[in-house]
Amino acid sequence: MSGERVLVTGAGGFVGPHVVAALLAAGYRVRVTQRAGSSPPDGTEAVATGDLAGPIDWTQALQGVAHVVHLAGLAHAGPGLDAALYRQINTQATLDLAQAAYRAGVSRFVFISSIKAQTGAFDGPPLREDDPPVPDDPYGRSKLAAEQGLAKLDLDWVALRPVLVYGPGVKANMAALLKLARGPLPLPLGALTAPRSLLAVENLADAILFALTPKCPMRRAFFVADPEPIGIAAILTALRAGVGRRPWLVALPIGLLRLAARLAGREEAFVKLSGSLVARPEGLLRAGWRPPVETRAALQRLAASTGAG
Numbered sequence: 001m002s003g004e005r006v007l008v009t010g011a012g013g014f015v016g017p018h019v020v021a022a023l024l025a026a027g028y029r030v031r032v033t034q035r036a037g038s039s040p041p042d043g044t045e046a047v048a049t050g051d052l053a054g055p056i057d058w059t060q061a062l063q064g065v066a067h068v069v070h071l072a073g074l075a076h077a078g079p080g081l082d083a084a085l086y087r088q089i090n091t092q093a094t095l096d097l098a099q100a101a102y103r104a105g106v107s108r109f110v111f112i113s114s115i116k117a118q119t120g121a122f123d124g125p126p127l128r129e130d131d132p133p134v135p136d137d138p139y140g141r142s143k144l145a146a147e148q149g150l151a152k153l154d155l156d157w158v159a160l161r162p163v164l165v166y167g168p169g170v171k172a173n174m175a176a177l178l179k180l181a182r183g184p185l186p187l188p189l190g191a192l193t194a195p196r197s198l199l200a201v202e203n204l205a206d207a208i209l210f211a212l213t214p215k216c217p218m219r220r221a222f223f224v225a226d227p228e229p230i231g232i233a234a235i236l237t238a239l240r241a242g243v244g245r246r247p248w249l250v251a252l253p254i255g256l257l258r259l260a261a262r263l264a265g266r267e268e269a270f271v272k273l274s275g276s277l278v279a280r281p282e283g284l285l286r287a288g289w290r291p292p293v294e295t296r297a298a299l300q301r302l303a304a305s306t307g308a309g
Contacts, residue, residue, distance in 0.1 A: 005029040006212070007065045009049075009097070010072030011041060014169055015112070015201055019069060020044060022205035033061055033072070052093040053085065058100035067212050068101050069110045070094060074139070083138035090142035095149040102155045109157040110211045113147055113221060115197075115279055116140035117161055123194070123275030129223055129283050147221050158211040159221035160204075163279050166298070167201030168305055173272065177232070181239035181303060188257065189236060190249035194276035195229035200298040203291040207281075210289045217287055223279040226295045232273060238296040242303025 011020050011032040020041050023030050030044040040046035047061045052072060062068075074081070074089040094111060101109050118127055120136030135141045143161075150157045166174045180187055207224045210216050230238075237247040254274060261270035281289070 003027060003029065004066035005031055005064050006067045006069055007031050007033065007061055008069045008071060009033045010070070010112075011044075012038070013071060014167075014171070015165060015204060016071055017041060018167065018201045018205045019071065019208055022202075022209055023069075026209055028067075031061070031065065052089045056093070056096065058097055059104075062100055062104040062106065065101075065104065065106055067108045067110065068097065068106055069112070069208055069212075070097060071112050073112070074142075081138070083142075086138040086142035087145065090139070091145040091149065094146040095153075098150055098153055098155055098157065102153060107156060108212055108218070109150070109155055110208055111146060111150060111157060111159045112208075113143045113159045113161045114140065115161050115163045115223065115277075117143035117147060117159075117221070118223070118279070119277075121275075122272045122277060124277075126278040126280065127223070129221070151219065156218045158216055158218060160207060160211060160224045161221055161279075162199050162204055162224040163197040163277070165199045165201050165204055166302060168302065170201075170302070177235060178239055178303060178306065181236050181245075182243055182306065184245070186248045186250050187236060188250045188252040190233050190247075190251035191254050191257075192232035192274050193234070194274060195231055196275070196277050197223075197225035197229045197279045198235070198295060199225050200291070200293040200295065202293045202298065206292050207284060207289060210284065210287075215288045216284070220283070222283045223281045224284065225279050225281050226291060226293075226298075227280065227285065228295060229276075229278045229280070230295050234296070235299060238299035239303040242300035243306070 006023055006028045010016050020030055024043050032040055032044050032046050033049045034046050050056045098109050117135055117140050118133045133144050135144050147159045233249055240247055261267045
């Protein structure tokens with residue numbers, strides 16, 4: 001609702017600036033949490049808080065706040081990180097903030113979880129929101145534990161489970177695909193047509209806005225994704241169109257590609273790239289959410305914003 005104050009944690013990350021801009025455009029007043037000495041985003045107010053790995057007094061940050069959007073957390077960084085650190089930052093710190101929000105009279109608490117809270121699989125049939133969650137790593141388990149902890153609180157909460165998010169500044173797998181697409185050489189990936197769900201960062205920001213409205217059902221988790229899944233070959237085609245290149249994709253057999261990846265010690269990365277992970281946002285769509293950005297157009301704009309290689 002216009003004029004209400006929203007507290008946003010994690011505003012300095014990849015997703016944060018898009019969420020802050022969307023909230024401001026919708027007429028919300030935005031307060032961000034940040035480390036001391038940092039400059040807040042234009043149009044916002046800031047409050048310094050401590051590290052999520054330690055205790056935080058949220059009293060000042062929550063004063064006069066109607067809603068909380070909790071983006072901050074320990075990102076999925078692969079193996080090697082202590083599971084206890086994931087639990088402290090992604091689970092306990094989330095629940096500490098949620099409990100403080102309840103005491104402060106916050107109307108709605110929007111928690112940005114992850115599709116990893118549902119599954120760690122890279123291939124398989126389309127996921128359903130009523131499937132039992134089976135996270136397979138400390139990151140996913142820490143996000144699911146936070147959702148389960150929220151369910152025990154007398155608080156109006158919504159958990160959003162985004163799939164792979166793309167947009168300006170994206171890193172990791174999508175950044176690697178963008179680099180490939182910007183190159184002038186043919187790519188042997190034309191056979192990688194297995195559908196996978198993606199999420200434009202603009203659509204994620206819009207889903208968060210929707211989660212703050214009465215239309216969005218409370219006290220449950222939702223998948224968040226662009227409505228229609230898309231294969232790697234189509235992703236590369238859209239990215240290359242964005243930099244004015246024809247697709248130039250060669251359809252080498254998937255078995256041959258996997259063998260080459262295995263010999264190069266990159267088989268797991270290939271499985272992530274070639275597999276199918278589909279998680280349609282059925283719950284949000286039934287509730288009335290309409291994502292504003294179409295996947296291929298958003299991918300083209302992303303590539304165009306980086307320029308040709």
